[in-house]
Amino acid sequence: MNRTHTNGALRIGDVGKSVTLIGWVAKRRNFGALVFIDLRDRTGITQLVFDESNADTIAAVRNEYILEVQGTVVARKDKNPQLDTGDIEVKVETVKIINSAKTTPLIIADETDALEDTRLTYRYLDLRRPLMQKKLMMRHQIARSMRNFLDSQDFVEIETPMLGKSTPEGARDYLVPSRVHPGSFYALPQSPQLFKQLLMISGFERYYQFARCFRDEDLRADRQTDFTQVDIETSFLNDVEIQTMMEAMMKKVMKEVKGLDIETPFLRLSFEDAMNRYGSDKPDNRFGMELQDLSEIFAHSEFKVFKDCLDNQGVIKAIVVPGQATMTRKEIDKLTDLAKKNGAKGLVTLKYKDCKLEGSALKFFDAATQQALIEKLHLNDQDLILIVSDAWERTCNVLGALRMHFRDVLQLVKKDTFSFLWVVDFPMFEYSEEDGRFYARHHPFTRPKESDVPYLDSDPSKVRADAYDIILNGYELGGGSLRIYDQQMQEKIFAILGFSEADIKERFGFFVDAFQYGTPPHGGIAFGFDRVAMILSESDSIRDVIAFPKNANAKCMMSDAPTPVDEVQLDELHISIVQE
16 A cells, blocks of 8 residues: 555645555545545545446445545636535545455444444444544644653653552542452552652652543543543642643643643632632623622521521522523522532522512512612612522532533533633641541641641541642643651641541551651642543533543443453452342
């Protein structure tokens, strides 16, 4: 095969050249003595013209046959501005059928009528679609840009083990039974957290890795069981220095991959501000509809729902949805269901029409309260008001979910707009009433803010972490923190989290031991690389930017994994299956 050009390469300046092309048949059109075929490869499409001299050879040719053709480039009479090669076509002189193809179970084109299960079952065909190839090529461009930046900043790419120790804290581990150590298991890494910190103790100072990670958790559109994390760790830099470096990396990526110049430094919001304004610790700030606190207005209200909430140190907050006072009772009920799904006990709804409020809850509000609401919320005609009263974080989360619902339903933002920001000053711990203990909000190795260290002894709930998340368009692109490097501090954090000496030795013994040998101040960040690719390629699902993803039930439709294995394999691993 002596291909001279790819199918996306030829232009009007190539007219008169003798060329050899190879590719898949994307479309065939018969016009009597002439046959036109679109020949496709990953670079694009070239139109071929066949006359009667090749009629017998191509008589049986249909979509997805692979052809090798030799011919001359000529100018097209009916130019196609939709194609990069639309000014030319190739008049074929010889043709060879490299391989035939069955009729495919899905249309190989940007627009296909196949359901997702069909696309995933025949993923190798789905990936022939130009749209899908562009997404994976963009993924490659993003990776290349990130690597080039990190290399330019003296980072060293180092691989860490895939088979490690199970340290359950968070998502469930994927376990791998050991044949040579009966009854013992490796765990696939949820992240390389301990190893990258050990690399800092080892003195490498700047490390990165495109790490494969695994979490046995329920899936959704932006989550997979096995995923790629751009893992980054540095020594001797503070939080702002790390963030500034990551901003420079993303600025480079956006310019090289999207052709966009983004402004730096990024906006920085505290966790508290992000929750109070947007109802989320990963806020989309491309549109308004910010949360507003009504607690003061209802401070003396006798409305039992609001009174009980405030008596229990809760808050009352609202969002205003412009122009949606026309919503029906059925539509309002669906909003209430969405609020309850996100933890609310209920949802108070009001409408502002003809300069007055409407709603069943108004009978509990006097005229002064109603006027205060109108002024506080700056209401306009046909506004819809949604009010939630509960504990602070739950109230914020519920209204944040409603806000994002209206973003999508009302199409308030465009996919091709991008807004980066940092969320900082996260709480160090979260308390579980059910378990009666504190849990690490990020992970047990996150450093507390220096100013909050005294609260470790008096009130751990007040401690903020030196942690930071990078956010894009309402998605968490990555999260990081400064790490604890003092052994006594690490022991104190373990104690607050309720770890016994035996727990620490069993889970983290090798890691804690390393702290005794001169641990440098260090910190880092990990980007969800698949999510970055999903957002920049303007995809609706993370599965579109992963070559061979799992479906929502964590199953590979193409290979049928996971599948049972035979008894011999189980016996070698000292495992027996118990039927429930």
